[in-house]
Amino acid sequence: MNLKELSSRLGLSPTTVSRALGGYPEVNAETRARVTEAAARYNYRPNKRAQALATGKSFNIGHVLSTRNKDELVNPIFGDFIGGLTERSAASGYSLSLTLTEVDAEEAMFRKLKSEGAVDGIVLQSPRTNDNRIALMHDIGLPFVVHGRASDIEAPYAWVDVNNRRAFERATAFLIDLGHRRIGLVNGDERMDFAARRRSGYQDALRQVDLQPDETIMRAGPMTEDNGHAAVAQMLSMDNPPTGFVVSSITLAIGARRAIQEAGLVMGRDVSVVAYDDDLSYLSNRQDVPVFTAVRSSVREAGQKIADMLIRQINATSTAPDRELLEAELVVGTSTGPVV
Amino acid sequence: MNLKELSSRLGLSPTTVSRALGGYPEVNAETRARVTEAAARYNYRPNKRAQALATGKSFNIGHVLSTRNKDELVNPIFGDFIGGLTERSAASGYSLSLTLTEVDAEEAMFRKLKSEGAVDGIVLQSPRTNDNRIALMHDIGLPFVVHGRASDIEAPYAWVDVNNRRAFERATAFLIDLGHRRIGLVNGDERMDFAARRRSGYQDALRQVDLQPDETIMRAGPMTEDNGHAAVAQMLSMDNPPTGFVVSSITLAIGARRAIQEAGLVMGRDVSVVAYDDDLSYLSNRQDVPVFTAVRSSVREAGQKIADMLIRQINATSTAPDRELLEAELVVGTSTGPVV
DNA sequence: CACCGCATCCAAAGCGTTTTGGATAGCTCT
DNA sequence: AGAGCTATCCAAAACGCTTTGGATGCGGTG
Numbered sequence: 001m002n003l004k005e006l007s008s009r010l011g012l013s014p015t016t017v018s019r020a021l022g023g024y025p026e027v028n029a030e031t032r033a034r035v036t037e038a039a040a041r042y043n044y045r046p047n048k049r050a051q052a053l054a055t056g057k058s059f060n061i062g063h064v065l066s067t068r069n070k071d072e073l074v075n076p077i078f079g080d081f082i083g084g085l086t087e088r089s090a091a092s093g094y095s096l097s098l099t100l101t102e103v104d105a106e107e108a109m110f111r112k113l114k115s116e117g118a119v120d121g122i123v124l125q126s127p128r129t130n131d132n133r134i135a136l137m138h139d140i141g142l143p144f145v146v147h148g149r150a151s152d153i154e155a156p157y158a159w160v161d162v163n164n165r166r167a168f169e170r171a172t173a174f175l176i177d178l179g180h181r182r183i184g185l186v187n188g189d190e191r192m193d194f195a196a197r198r199r200s201g202y203q204d205a206l207r208q209v210d211l212q213p214d215e216t217i218m219r220a221g222p223m224t225e226d227n228g229h230a231a232v233a234q235m236l237s238m239d240n241p242p243t244g245f246v247v248s249s250i251t252l253a254i255g256a257r258r259a260i261q262e263a264g265l266v267m268g269r270d271v272s273v274v275a276y277d278d279d280l281s282y283l284s285n286r287q288d289v290p291v292f293t294a295v296r297s298s299v300r301e302a303g304q305k306i307a308d309m310l311i312r313q314i315n316a317t318s319t320a321p322d323r324e325l326l327e328a329e330l331v332v333g334t335s336t337g338p339v340v
Numbered sequence: 341m342n343l344k345e346l347s348s349r350l351g352l353s354p355t356t357v358s359r360a361l362g363g364y365p366e367v368n369a370e371t372r373a374r375v376t377e378a379a380a381r382y383n384y385r386p387n388k389r390a391q392a393l394a395t396g397k398s399f400n401i402g403h404v405l406s407t408r409n410k411d412e413l414v415n416p417i418f419g420d421f422i423g424g425l426t427e428r429s430a431a432s433g434y435s436l437s438l439t440l441t442e443v444d445a446e447e448a449m450f451r452k453l454k455s456e457g458a459v460d461g462i463v464l465q466s467p468r469t470n471d472n473r474i475a476l477m478h479d480i481g482l483p484f485v486v487h488g489r490a491s492d493i494e495a496p497y498a499w500v501d502v503n504n505r506r507a508f509e510r511a512t513a514f515l516i517d518l519g520h521r522r523i524g525l526v527n528g529d530e531r532m533d534f535a536a537r538r539r540s541g542y543q544d545a546l547r548q549v550d551l552q553p554d555e556t557i558m559r560a561g562p563m564t565e566d567n568g569h570a571a572v573a574q575m576l577s578m579d580n581p582p583t584g585f586v587v588s589s590i591t592l593a594i595g596a597r598r599a600i601q602e603a604g605l606v607m608g609r610d611v612s613v614v615a616y617d618d619d620l621s622y623l624s625n626r627q628d629v630p631v632f633t634a635v636r637s638s639v640r641e642a643g644q645k646i647a648d649m650l651i652r653q654i655n656a657t658s659t660a661p662d663r664e665l666l667e668a669e670l671v672v673g674t675s676t677g678p679v680v
Numbered sequence: 681c682a683c684c685g686c687a688t689c690c691a692a693a694g695c696g697t698t699t700t701g702g703a704t705a706g707c708t709c710t
Numbered sequence: 711a712g713a714g715c716t717a718t719c720c721a722a723a724a725c726g727c728t729t730t731g732g733a734t735g736c737g738g739t740g
Contacts, residue, residue, distance in 0.1 A: 001455075002695095002696060002697085003696060003697065003698095004696075004697095012719080012720090013719070013720045013721075014696090014697080014698090014720090014721095015698085015699080015719075015720055015721080015722095016718085016719060016720070018697070018698060018699090019698090019699095019719095022698085025717095026717075026718065026719080027717095027718070027719080028717075028718060028719085031718085031719090043451070043455060044455075045452060045455040045456050046456070046696080046697065046698095047393075047456060047457050047695090047696050047697070048398070048456040048457055048458045048697095049389065049392040049393045049396075049398060049457050049458075049695080049696075049697090050393050050695070050696030050697035050698085050725090051696080051697055051698080052389040052392070052393075052697090052725095053387075053389045053390050053392075053393045053695085053696080053697070053698095053724095053725050053726070053727085054696075054697040054698040054699080054724080054725055055697080055698065055699095055725085056389075056725070058388070058389060060437070065423070065426060075419070075622075076419070076622035076623075078418075078419040078422075079414045079415070079416070079418040079419040079422075080414050082418075082419075082422070082438065083405070083414045083418075083440070086405060086438050086439065086440040087440050090439050090440045090441070095437045095438060095439045095458070096437070096438040096439075097400070097435045097436070097437050097438075098422065098426050098435060098436040098437075098438065099426065099430050099435045099436075100423070100426040100427050100430045101430070111383070112385060115341075115383060115384075115385040116385050116386070116387060116388040117387045117388055117389050117726095118388045118389075118435070223622075224622060224623070224624055225594070225623060225624070226624055226627065251622060251623070254565070254594055257598075258597075261601050280414075281414045282414065282415070282416035282563075282564060282591060283416075283564070283565060283591070284564055284565070284566055287566065300414075342725095342726060342727085343726060343727060343728095344726075344727095352689080352690090353689070353690045353691075354690090354691095354726090354727080354728090355689075355690055355691080355692095355728085355729080356688085356689055356690070358727070358728060358729090359689095359728090359729095362728085365687095366687075366688065366689080367687095367688070367689080368687075368688060368689085371688080371689090386726080386727065386728095387725085387726055387727065389725080389726080389727090390695090390725070390726035390727035390728090391726080391727055391728080392695095392727090393695050393696065393697085393725085393726080393727070393728095394694080394695055394726075394727040394728040394729080395695085395727085395728065395729095396695070457696095
């Protein structure tokens with residue numbers, strides 16, 4: 001059932017039917033009722049492909065996953081982030097179009113998406129410090145919103161980010177308030193902008209109480225359980241081990257807990273841990289009393305905001321790019337305690 | 341730059357240019373060279389929307405996420421699965437189109453995707469036993485491949501699945517061989533087909549050595565760290581606690597480990613755990629000696645196979661639906677040992 | 681030499697919408 | 711009564727491609 005067929009059955013022109021369904025004013029109320037009734041009866045839906053060609057919009061928002069090599073980690077927050085994105089874009093009739101590319105072919109992929117007209121806008125994730133994709137997107141001229149920010153980029157662009165610096169400042173200060181003076185950091189890859197910001201928040205908190213940040217108790221790397229375990233195990237075996245740790249994800253924290261237990265210590269008593277909690281649905285830290293003391297901000301919610309923002313930008317003629325800074329919430333769990 | 345523009349610059353008709361780029365034979369080799377050169381120079385790419393309309397194909401494969409409620413878990417294997425899917429579909433020029441819907445609106449969504457011509461085929465995930473979506477897809481007439489199977493459905497359909505029954509039979513038998521006689525099960529939601537199959541594999545292994553399956557040491561529920569912890573903690577506190585556990589995911593196993601440690605026991609010595617390992621990239625169990633003894637099958641690889649299979653099915657005229665049963669591999673880690 | 685087959689190209693007709701630019705009729709005003 | 715609106719509808723163009731159904735010219739054949 002297509003427009004022509006439907007309109008001929010109704011004895012109307014395609015124009016009128018299209019307008020009736022599109023909600024345009026220049027159609028008689030009675031006719032509109034007839035049309036909508038018939039459309040429902042015949043289960044007519046405008047063909048997306050034709051609609052896309054006629055309107056010049058694809059009703060797709062794009063997200064490209066780029067891998068350095070085939071085995072590279074899928075981002076653990078990916079699922080929840082996509083969930084949030086999809087949730088809101090679906091509500092506006094957009095669907096999310098995923099493509100995958102190797103990192104060298106990333107630029108070509110973005111240009112392709114643009115010249116093919118495959119997407120109306122793009123969501124960028126995990127910016128590195130001074131990420132070149134932002135300039136690229138400006139050059140290409142496709143609406144985009146960044147999940148996170150890239151330091152050192154002056155040109156305005158739309159983003160949604162968590163106040164990572166502040167979150168880690170608070171996490172660290174929380175441990176300091178409990179009497180901890182030697183606090184280790186287990187961070188994500190610090191070429192990522194969020195990780196760099198977290199580190200600076202951590203250092204700021206230390207300096208505020210005249211503690212000298214110590215490079216030997218800072219680690220950065222992929223945020224796997226393994227790495228959390230390795231980093232903490234290694235730091236605990238030092239001569240002057242930390243009594244507290246600030247770690248960049250729940251997964252790392254789980255590894256940290258394992259290392260602490262293996263060292264014959266008790267987390268929350270002998271060693272404290274504060275985690276960054278993305279509020280991932282498959283790694284809940286939302287018990288009545290959370291297992292981990294954490295600074296929490298929902299990545300799913302960020303996805304929702306980003307989708308809304310991007311769609312607004314697509315439909316807007318020309319406004320200054322939106323930006324939104326989310327604050328992480330501190331939740332106190334059982335993984336922290338006063339220094340012994 | 342579009343086809344008309346490009347062809348007029350070349351002094352050729354759109355037909356010839358289209359054919360030259362499309363690789364059709366009826367075009368002079370020299371002309372083809374000129375055309376491809378010019379296309380590259382002007383960075384011409386056929387507009388996907390127009391191409392879609394003209395060919396009647398969208399070059400999208402669809403995947404719909406349906407939630408029972410807004411807070412429902414995002415499936416933890418989602419990220420890796422999507423990764424595998426995207427990886428292979430991108431290679432064939434397809435992109436993955438995600439939409440989200442509430443479970444009541446699921447049927448309407450599938451019908452919508454069909455009538456709008458938004459996708460060329462669909463990937464179904466997490467079938468429940470006797471899943472009604474399969475009959476629905478047949479009715480709608482859209483190519484589809486299922487990740488997993490649905491018992492009790494006789495009509496042929498394409499699927500890729502792991503031999504879950506066998507995997508759990510082997511996992512259980514492995515513990516039995518180590519001398520364990522009281523073996524607990526921590527399963528996923530048994531309305532899911534895979535979980536039902538795992539349970540039957542577990543029970544079969546017990547019966548093969550004349551052990552009577554005991555309902556009191558079987559648990560089923562969402563596969564979170566929390567639930568793994570709760571289930572194992574509770575079973576360990578029983579009068580006649582299990583000495584070994586078979587659990588349905590690494591996340592559950594991490595929770596199990598926590599419960600074991602809290603009980604003052606040592607995993608791999610006092611209590612053994614065999615996990616099902618989806619080989620998720622953010623929860624690696626691939627150390628030199630894996631932490632968890634596990635039956636492992638890569639969900640990412642399943643995604644790849646599904647994408648290939650679906651694209652084959654889209655382009656095929658009419659063949660019997662493919663199906664592929666993957667076997668999980670048993671890897672021995674440190675979480676198991678002979679019964680004490 | 682007339683005819684045929686082949687290689688190479690093109691004009692035009694879709695594909696199913698939206699949108700532009702009227703057309704028509706009825707009504708109000710002056 | 712004629713001009714000017716307004717409400718309602720429609721024909722046709724446009725979106726940018728693919729594909730059908732020829733055209734054209736050339737070399738080889740009988």
